[in-house]
Amino acid sequence: xxxxxxxxxxxxxxxxxxxxxxxxxxxxxxxxxxxxxxxxxxxxxxxxxxxxxxxxxxxxxxxxxxxxxxxxxxxxxxxxxxxxxxxxxxxxxxxxxxxxxxxxxxxxxxxxxxxxxxxxxxxxxxxxxxxxxxxxxxxxxxxxxxxxxxxxxxxxxxxxxxxxxxxxxxxxxxxxxxxxxxxxxxxxxxxxxxxxxxxxxxxxxxxxxxxxxxxxxxxxxxxxxxxxxxxxxxxxxxxxxxxxxxxxxxxxxxxxxxxxxxxxxxxxxxxxxxxxxxxxxxxxxxxxxxxxxxxxxxxxxxxxxxxxxxxxxxxxxxxxxxxxxxxxxxxxxxxxxxxxxxxxxxxxxxxxxxxxxxxxxxxxxxxxxxxxxxxxxxxxxxxxxxxxxxxxxxxxxxxxxxxxxxxxxxxxxxxxxxxxxxxxxxxxxxxxxxxxxxxxxxxxxxxxxxxxxxxxxxxxxxxxxxxxxxxxxxxxxxxxxx
Numbered sequence: 141x142x143x144x145x146x147x148x149x150x151x152x153x154x155x156x157x158x159x160x161x162x163x164x165x166x167x168x169x170x171x172x173x174x175x176x177x178x179x180x181x182x183x184x185x186x187x188x189x190x191x192x193x194x195x196x197x198x199x200x201x202x203x204x205x206x207x208x209x210x211x212x213x214x215x216x217x218x219x220x221x222x223x224x225x226x227x228x229x230x231x232x233x234x235x236x237x238x239x240x241x242x243x244x245x246x247x248x249x250x251x252x253x254x255x256x257x258x259x260x261x262x263x264x265x266x267x268x269x270x271x272x273x274x275x276x277x278x279x280x281x282x283x284x285x286x287x288x289x290x291x292x293x294x295x296x297x298x299x300x301x302x303x304x305x306x307x308x309x310x311x312x313x314x315x316x317x318x319x320x321x322x323x324x325x326x327x328x329x330x331x332x333x334x335x336x337x338x339x340x341x342x343x344x345x346x347x348x349x350x351x352x353x354x355x356x357x358x359x360x361x362x363x364x365x366x367x368x369x370x371x372x373x374x375x376x377x378x379x380x381x382x383x384x385x386x387x388x389x390x391x392x393x394x395x396x397x398x399x400x401x402x403x404x405x406x407x408x409x410x411x412x413x414x415x416x417x418x419x420x421x422x423x424x425x426x427x428x429x430x431x432x433x434x435x436x437x438x439x440x441x442x443x444x445x446x447x448x449x450x451x452x453x454x455x456x457x458x459x460x461x462x463x464x465x466x467x468x469x470x471x472x473x474x475x476x477x478x479x480x481x482x483x484x485x486x487x488x489x490x491x492x493x494x495x496x497x498x499x500x501x502x503x504x505x506x507x508x509x510x511x512x513x514x515x516x517x518x519x520x521x522x523x524x525x526x527x528x529x530x531x532x533x534x535x536x537x538x539x540x541x542x543x544x545x546x547x548x549x550x551x552x553x554x555x556x557x558x559x560x561x562x563x564x565x566x567x568x569x570x571x572x573x574x575x576x577x578x579x580x581x582x583x584x585x586x587x588x589x590x591x592x593x594x595x596x597x598x599x600x601x602x603x604x605x606x607x608x609x610x611x612x613x614x615x616x617x618x619x620x621x622x
Contacts, residue, residue, distance in 0.1 A: 146407040149340075149388030151414055156340035158295050158418075159326035160333075165291045169423035172431050173291050178580060178600055179433055180254055180265040181273075185596075185615055186508070186583035187250030188229045188243075191486075192363035196246045202233035212278075223378060224278035227612065230587075230619050237274045238375045241324075245270025245370030249316070249363040251508055252490050253437040253583065255565075258429035259404075259539070260301030260319050261309035263366060265431075267320035268293045268327050270370030275331045276608035283603035283611075285331060291423065293327025293373075296343070298424025302417050303391060303410035304403045306539050309354075310473070311402030317352025317365035318401065324373020332377050344386025345376035347397055357439070358480045358491035428540070433565035435579065436506035438490040441474040443563035445493075445531075445545025446500050451558040452549045453504060460502055462551060465528045468497050469546040472533040486511050497547075498525035508586060592618030 165173075187193055203211075203225055211234060212222040225234040228243050235243075248254055248266035256263045272289045275281070300322045301308075301315065309315050325346035329339040349372040352365040380386075391397050392407040403410060417424070425431050434440050435447075445468040470493070480488040480495075489495045489511050498521050499510040509515060537544050546559040562569045571579070577597075584593035596614055599606060 146392035146411050147389050147394060149393070151411050152343065152388055152391050153336070153340055154414070154418065155296050155299060155322075155326070155391070156329075156336045156343055158299065159292050159329050159339045159343065160336055163288060163292055165288070165423060166426070169291060169425050170287060172425045173287050173294070174603065175433070175576065176255055176265045176425070176431055177269060177287065177290060177603065179576060180248055180269045181600070182580040182583040183251055183253045184244060184248035184266070184269060185229055185588070185619070186253075186586040187247040187363075188619070189587045190247065190250035190363070192250040192360045193243060193247040195360060196243050196364070196367055197228070197231070200235055200239045200243065202231070202235050224275065226274035226278040227616065229612070229615050232616055237278050238371055238378070240274035241271050241370040241374040242367040244273050244367070246363050246367030249366030251437050251583070252363070252439065252511070253434050253508070253579075254366075255431055255433045256316075256440055257298065257301075257424070257432060259305045260297060260315045261306065262297070262301070262315035262319050264294055264297050264320065264323065265290075266366040267316060267324050267369040267373070268297075270366060271324040271373045272327050272331055273608065273612075275328060275374060277612045279331065280607060280609050281331060283606045283608060286608055287604065289327045289331040291425070292330040293323040294425050295423055296326035297323030298427070298430070299414050299417050300391065302413040303398055303405065304401065305405060305413070307404040308402050312354050313401060314352035314354050314356070314362075314365050317369045318350040318397075320352075320366070320369035321346040321350040321372040321376075324369050325376040326373075328373045328377035329380065332381055334377060334381060338380045339377075340388065341384060341386045342373075342377040342380035344388065344390040345379055345384060346372050347390035348386070349376060350397070354477065357477065358483075358488040360487055362487070428567055430567060432563075432567070433571060433576070435564045435571060435575070436496075436500075437508045437511050438496050438506060439478050440563070441477050441543045442468070442470065442493055442496050442545065443565070444543050444560040445470055445547055446496060446506050447563050448545050448547040448558040448560040449497060449500055449549070450504065451560070452547060452556050453501065455558075456549070456551070456556055458549075458551060460524070463501065463528065464550040464552065465530065466497055466501055467548045467550075468493065468529075468531045469535040469548075470531060470533055471535050471537055471542050471544065473542055475531065475533040483516060486513050486516050489516050493531040494525045494529045495521070497531060498522075498529045501529075507582060588618045
């Protein structure tokens with residue numbers, strides 16, 4: 141193996157080239173990107189009225205003196221640092237794209253229904269769409285450009301996560317916000333038309349902005365991580381365009397992310413992982429954990445257990461009253477992530493393993509309705525959770541099967557069980573087109589009338605040839621705003 145000088149910044153420069161180089165994405169990668177964008181945009185629109193998004197919106201001030209998307213905040217002190225303006229999905233006023241990205245990234249992560257990938261253990265699409273949608277509206281970019289920037293950012297996320305791998309997440313970092321900031325900067329750099337040197341600076345700036353702790357799971361701050369990463373990416377790219385500088389060995393150097401943030405590999409091996417990824421000839425979104433889409437609006441680590449539970453309930457066709465107990469067997473990492481045993485609000489419910497299993501048993505569903513403020517007040521779910529649900533962390537598996545689930549349902553005369561290694565929506569167990577469309581519609585109709593949802597869905601089918609600003613106008617027209 142050829143020795144790699146990890147302190148030279150050469151690997152980081154390669155990542156910058158991926159961000160802004162002449163990308164030639166495979167037809168499969170583009171197909172998956174389209175699916176991810178459709179899914180995430182619908183979730184983001186649905187999440188734009190969530191409590192998390194409302195909290196962010198309450199802190200943002202529009203630039204009322206500038207009209208029309210595509211305007212910009214003025215430069216200062218002779219620095220050419222104009223900041224484009226864009227509206228929000230649910231507000232036609234115009235904001236700095238930095239603020240608009242904070243809102244959009246939070247909204248897309250607000251329902252906890254958005255996709256993720258490994259080894260990043262991060263919600264890639266929520267951050268990327270939150271980053272590039274406001275920029276694309278401000279720049280009047282096409283759907284084609286949106287997809288291209290999305291794939292560039294996704295690839296940089298994947299390559300960076302190969303270096304940090306699973307240990308970064310296990311250490312306590314929320315990679316949606318840490319690694320996600322890097323991919324966001326790459327996607328923003330591509331949309332802004334930065335060159336490789338500027339993109340390298342943008343990635344470096346994003347690396348020092350990167351933060352986010354799993355300690356905040358079960359609070360509104362968890363969704364904010366998606367917004368912070370999107371904001372970081374846009375801001376870093378704009379700073380780089382304005383002439384900022386940054387260290388070149390931000391990932392593999394002596395004080396870079398790999399050394400300081402709990403990576404799986406030493407820098408030399410991390411460099412090899414990235415080089416092997418570059419040489420593999422396929423996009424990270426095409427890999428076996430490259431795009432995991434979520435059927436349920438809660439932490440993805442327990443989705444296999446929910447699938448196994450619903451498989452048993454459907455097969456046996458039993459009433460809830462006839463179920464003596466439900467026992468879910470999961471990997472210890474799952475209970476390390478899902479820490480809330482007695483949820484007191486909808487944020488904690490998404491991270492309560494017993495609540496998820498109880499709600500799925502009582503309602504035969506685990507969508508946004510089961511994780512609403514109203515649902516958390518339902519005594520029948522709480523009673524079932526307390527008296528008849530156990531979640532046990534004794535299913536020890538490898539990293540590639542980490543979120544497997546085995547469920548036992550005890551009835552009066554027998555115990556039945558099911559085992560699901562990969563949940564619905566995993567690349568090895570993908571949702572059907574009909575299931576994806578049903579999810580998209582369910583998300584949109586949280587905040588839109590049926591006719592508006594139908595029209596937006598039809599227009600999204602022509603995303604490549606449609607100006608993003610026109611789609612944004614359609615979203616704002618269709619939202620049920622107060």
